[in-house]
Amino acid sequence: MYNPMDDSSVLFTTVDGDEVEWGVSAGPDLESGGDHRDGGMRSRSLTTESGQRIFQRRITGSTESRDRAALELRLESEICAGLRLQRRYEPADYPRMLPKIIGYAVDRGEPFVLWHPSAGRPLRDVAGRLLVADLEQVIVDLFSGLACLADCGIVHRGITPDTIRWTGDRAVFDGFAMAALEKEPRSPIGSLPWASPEQRSGSGHVERRDDIWSAAVVLSYLISGQQATAANPPQPAQLGPKYGQLLADTLAPRGSMRPDALTVLSRLSIEPPRNAVRPVDGAMAAGAQRFLDVVTDKRHRTEAAPAARGQSSAGERPVKRSWWRSAPPPPPPPQRARSEFVPRRCYMCLDTVEWQPTDLFIRDNATGTYQALPLTGVTDVSKREEAMRHAFKRCPNPSKDAEPHYLPVQYLRSDRPISVGIVGQSLAGKSHLLAGIMREIEDEGLASFGINTGAVDIAAHDQFRQNRVVRLYDDRRTLEHTQASDSAANFADGVMLYVAGAVHPLMFFDVAGELFLPGNHQQRPRATQFLAAVDALIFVVNAAPKPNEEKDTTFGAVLDRLSYRQGPDGLLDVPSAIVISQSDKLRFTEPIDQWIRLRDRGKHQIDRDRIVAESRDGYAFLHGQNRVPLLTPFSRSRRCTLHFVSATGGGHDDAGEFRFGARPQRCLDPLLSLLVMTGVLPGWTQSEAS
Template identity: 30%
Template sequence: MIQSHRPGGELAFLTPKGGLVRFAARFGPDGESAGHPGRPGRTVTLDGDRTVVQYRVAPGDRRALAALEREAAAAVALERRYGDMGFREVFTRVVGYDLDAPEPFVLYRPASGEPLAAYGGALGVRDQQRVAAQLVLAVRLMGAAGLVHRAIGPDTVRWDGAHVRIAEPYAALRAGEPREAFGAAPWASPEQRGGTGTADPRDDLWSVAHLLYYLVAGRPDRGAGPPADLAAFRGLTAFHDSGAFAPSAADRPTPVELMRFLRVPDPLTAATAEAAAANRSGSSGRTAAPGRTAGAGPAAEPGRPAGPGPGDHAGPLDPAGPLDPAGPLDPVGPGGAAYDRRIARKRADLGLDRPEPPPQEPGRQGRPPWWRLSGRRPAAPPPAPPAAPSPPAAEAASAERLCPHCLLPVAYDPSRLVTIDPKGDRVPLDVSGDLPPAHLRDLLRTAYQVCPYADGGTPHELPVPYLTNGRPLTIALVGSSGVGKTHLLAAMLAEVEQGSLEPYGLKCLPLNPDTHRAFLRERVHSLLQGRELGRTGQQTFARFADGLLVTGNGPARPVVFFDLAGEDLAQDGEVARFLTGVDAFVFVLDPLRALDLPSLDPVRERNGLRRRDLGDEAFTTVLNRIPRTWGPYVAAPAAIAVNKSDLVRVEPAVDRWLGRSLPPRFRPDEVRAESRDAHAFVSRHATAAWLRPFDDCARCTLHFVAATGGQARDDRFPHGVRPRRVLAPLLSIFAMCGLLPGVDHREAGI
């Protein structure tokens, strides 16, 4: 990749369809671009005869990079959806992008025409109508793709005498995302300027209405509501009558409704209607061009009230590229139906409509079925959280629990307590004296109990809080070496350390302060400082990486995380014996190994990886080893984390989730929607073997996550570490295990 100061060289980038291309490139000088403060733009000549416009961000500017990623995802979504259709020219067309370059960038075709700022009061009535119709069409198209442009104004919309072209989607948000304060009066709506509520395509209609007022009246309005002299301009009757100038988005028409006021045909409605008609007729041949009806003459130019005229060069919709009838909120299209069918099959197999689940299969070493992971039967009301007991009381109140290492029952025994000194030696701890309660609690907080079954070859001990609180929850991260398990766990615990679980009603303390500090120092801090973590070494005995004491629904429960080397998980040996006692699993899916997407080929080549049609070896080994204790399914709850999702961020199904923050409370319906999208996305681009955890586990959710937010180079992340949605799998596990207050654990994950 060439550097920004070089006048020429080579430029490599990904096209909107995901292919990698390389061109000889000559670079023009940097210049500020309208609407892009602080982001330089320049022309680039490719192979000597093709000119594009490049916008890039400086290394290390995380906020600018996040905005560029969002812009690239929006631009690619529009190009993929409408790039083969006649009305594509209303958008500035994206050419390519590289979000992992030293200076990440996006490329566009140069936009022709002049900004509408030059036409205030100077356009004829017919041109005003055409501008109005095409702008409303552009808003309609973006809304159908689930996007809100948010930057429509006289400086960002061009007119070439036949077509408008709105600027690059550098400020775009997904419809339904929280509004970010952006823009100024009168072009941005009051709600958008204030950053209140959620983004709505009708925000853009406000901008269009005020832009048309400027073109007709020759001056901008104040932007507080309908202009005082609005009724004096006949050319704005449709905007006046429809309520497009209403200060609240809820009081404005939808783009489709405003198109009816303007008497402009909606090509998307026509395309969907023709596709539905073709499906009903069972025809397998090509349909007529969307936007035309049988016996009709030539289709009207999209965005024009009447028939064709001189200078037209936008044709009808391409009949070979109809819109996906699934609509904007289903970016995976009909592929999500497979998820729906599988969930329905699971519910039928598991008898979830029956009042009581089937009994547990005998001989499971005391392991309760999934519906008792919360410590109560499904029909029982949740008990009131008791006060934290002292260790002797906890011993009497709690049954023996399994040692997570050797899977043998262990109870709290004050005579076997030790502390571990800085050299790693075990020092016996005597708590038999008459110690003050506060002193005793402080000693036990950092104490360990030697497991009575530990022998000389596998010495191990358990933190005392593991034995003196509620029933433990053990979680294992599963995946081959290099899929990012350690990075994901470190990113999860970094979020926990920053209090990100508190909005969900969860309080977290270290299970053992010394162990937790060591994990933070060796893993979490290193990751957050931008260093790539080394691979987890193989072990001869499974030990957990870190643990938490989590208080949520009921008494505090120990939660311990296992992060074993992929080689250990992929081998059916003794080190993996502990898996049969694990309570929950996070299966970490690596897109580089799973997904058949050309955009991933350069990364695979750089990392020496190949795609695997047979799935992840660790997934297979682990699932083959875990007993089926509830019909044909694994009882332990599971989550599939599609890690490194930043590599496929521009895919609409991925961007829909990775581009938004986790909600401040757990929403089962939203988790099901993400699981449906992720399942369909993986199904479309990978073999069925990669979804085996979903098929084998009774309850399983799927999530798009990014532990690092970028690719490492020379053992560092050049753009910093930007974890995204890493708590989503953990929250789902907690919900399925009854830890989240206010969530029905019986319905979570299925």
């Protein structure tokens, strides 16, 4: 049941992260100013018991769920902008023209943000009527404010005569309803004449010069008193020589041709505003330096071991210069008759199985049982093939250590399977991550990279979907804790990847990291058997573990078991990704705020520079938290990338429910990186210039 918000108090998180509750009296909802002012949210004024006025913007509980996700993302951008500013400036240096956030509440029925109210009245009310000195003050305040925002990586995106106010002696910004962080992919936003062409079309990535266009249009309006229209666009040249020169290139059609705010200020001989200071800089800088050292060290090791070239254990040439470059694609498989298929491991018992068209079964979906498939009488090749496509083969399980089980024939007759171990200790977020990966695959997340998908075992995959994916994202319930298992590696789910004429089963295993720690002797044979066959590893790290939740030696214990898979340079030839999971818990904290907001599915390309930058930030983040042992996969594997990921987008309530929905954020990124590293995808974009 949804409980409307109690209007006599607000419970929220402050800038410092404290939970507080204030008694308030709420005013009526303000008239919506349309898309520009409030992005479709409700705004109202609150008065605290001590008489302080606060401005609240909130999503109401009645918002249709389809709009709700988009609104939530928008509100979170606004909160992000407010928090970034507050954290980057000392109170005494806070830019006086920018609004100040008080606090926020998310992961609940009516998420909201609280602001100190802005003084004055909209510039629209004074257009064409300002004295020259006042007009110049507006210009200085507007571009100084934009310079501060740019310094913090924030783009306002909603500069209009309604969102900038005049107090009588200066201009102030009113809120961040449309704000975004720089480098986020654009979505169409804003309208003529205020929004820049690239904002309206929604192409490319958000950048600081988007706001320059809007500021120039607003100033033209203020100066001339004439609002531009589509038919009558603003013309700086008509504003007289002084303003014409100042604003000349601010309306260039492309952002790269416009000046930034600092350039405009310098034209006025105005001193730039004081630089913001990233509170994370100190800790992050040390970690980022360490990252570079590790990369350099890995490169030197490889260069010093020339024997490594051309004969590493995985049959791929080790990378000489870059840790990020993909392995060259594996050589084309030798021409083979359809009847010759490379033996592979059974994903259930881990024994090696060779394809033979014997012992075939068909699954009776009504009863879930398997019945023998007699093919002796079927001589028609296409009929045989058709029957075979849905058939299973009973696993011979030579080590005789498992209940009878059946493998889809298509698993045994495909190209090279890719087994991915998801490693992490209990509660790291492995199960939710895999559900997120599957939901993003369903949402065509691989299709844009030219990969089509299907189930390996339709019935088993469907069961996984219902119990995991549907439960989390459609029924909005957190997944139950996976039963403790006595096996170190359990098959979880698999998908067939159809890419560039090849068919690869992609098989995911849940690897309980704890069971690899010294002392778990009974696990050794099975665990070792699994690791001998694994093609890639995802190491899952909780972004915000509870105290004492984490034993950070498990990754090292897993890697120790892999030591025989290292090249002559000592680096492990197992492509790896370190996933910083549950990153939504720190989604308003730098550097996670930036990464978790990137949504660039459908790009068809993996951006190498982004992989490097995110890996560096991920490394620096864990390093700064003194969790260096978790970075072992990075220093010991030849190829390893780091990723910030959330399987849910936010937290659930005490009953384990995501009442307003859970959404995966960037769960596919680590997988895409691994697909490049294993040679399934062709590679990163951009030639290796650096």
